[in-house]
Amino acid sequence: MKALVTGGAGFLGSHLCDLLLEKGYEVLCVDNLITGDMHNIAHIKSDKFSYMRHDVTKPLYLDETIDFLFHLASPASPIDYLELPIQTLKVGALGTHNMLGLAKEHRARFLLASTSEVYGDPLVNPQSEEYWGNVNPIGPRGVYDEAKRYAEAITMAYHRYHGVNTRVVRIFNTYGPRMRLNDGRVVPNFIGQALRGEDITVYGDGSQTRSFCYVSDEIEGIYRLMMSDYSLPVNIGNPEECTILEFAKIILHITGSSSKIVFKPLPVDDPKQRRPDIKKAMKLLGWKPEFSLEKGLKETIKYFKGILES
Ligand SMILES: NC(=O)c1ccc[n+]([C@@H]2O[C@H](COP(=O)([O-])OP(=O)(O)OC[C@H]3O[C@@H](n4cnc5c(N)ncnc54)[C@H](O)[C@@H]3O)[C@@H](O)[C@H]2O)c1
Missing domain, CATH: 3.90.25.10 (UDP-galactose 4-epimerase, domain 1)
Incomplete structure (x- = not known):
């Protein structure tokens, strides 16, 4: 089985590459290093691993078939997305569109790394997946929040109208090496x-x-969601x-x-x-944070x- 990880040279993406390799997948990491670093994947010696430098806001054509596409590429920290507002909007919109097209062409299962930021400054606590959020679209953080909300919308559209097998994970603050x-x-x-x-x-x-989730817990939750048969958003975080x-x-x-x-x-x-409401993840994926x-x-x-x- 071959998995493509966009943003694979970033913090979460590199840990996901490690987990997939451990589980025996062939892994293609695609990253333009705008906020990532080759050091994050330098330890990987496996011949099942390959890296391609590419900006996913540009179309990507692959000869080899992929089975799973984890789309993590996006600036993620406030400093990064405030410095890179246009790139952040483009990767959420054009990047997600391109990667959905690739998943459709390869009949691959697609997972979008979304975020708790889709809830904005929430008026309910904890936040469950049913909450629609409270986002200021024109504030400085809007570039990230709205890019991810658009990414969720286009992912659901590809699911409903093109039948692409999709997953949406709403990641809450995650930390670690x-x-x-x-x-x-x-x-x-x-x-x-x-x-x-x-x-x-x-x-x-x-x-x-x-609320802070340790990286290995987050990555395990993301992997379990991809392997599940649930296509609506799921919160993964530590409550x-x-x-x-x-x-x-x-x-x-x-x-x-x-x-x-x-x-x-x-x-x-x-x-x-x-603070995430993780009842759904617990019930559907049998997942809860361990750290x-x-x-x-x-x-x-x-x-x-x-x-x-x-
Ligand atoms: N870490 C968290 O707490 C957190 C919380 C919520 C959501 N997320 C989401 O998880 C994903 C990964 O976040 P992270 O914390 O690892 O951030 P990160 O900045 O370490 O990783 C993002 C990676 O995406 C790459 N990238 C960005 N734009 C690209 C493009 N156009 N083409 C190719 N590669 C591109 C970067 O170079 C980087 O390697 C992001 O989508 C982020 O929104 C993370």
């Missing part, structure tokens, strides 16, 4: 600041909540919720850092709460320490 220290997401931000002894910057008063201020204190505790916590203004349209926050953070801190010391 191979994130970039400077990608602006809260986990690498806080860990980097704590390890370097710098002030920990909390945006707003820190009362906004997040353990904490405030950003509590989270900063946990990082200080685990790293043993004496950094101070300082407060800065909240970015525009920053969601106040974020506690403490265990996942210890692994991640070890990784970032290694990076800072090298």
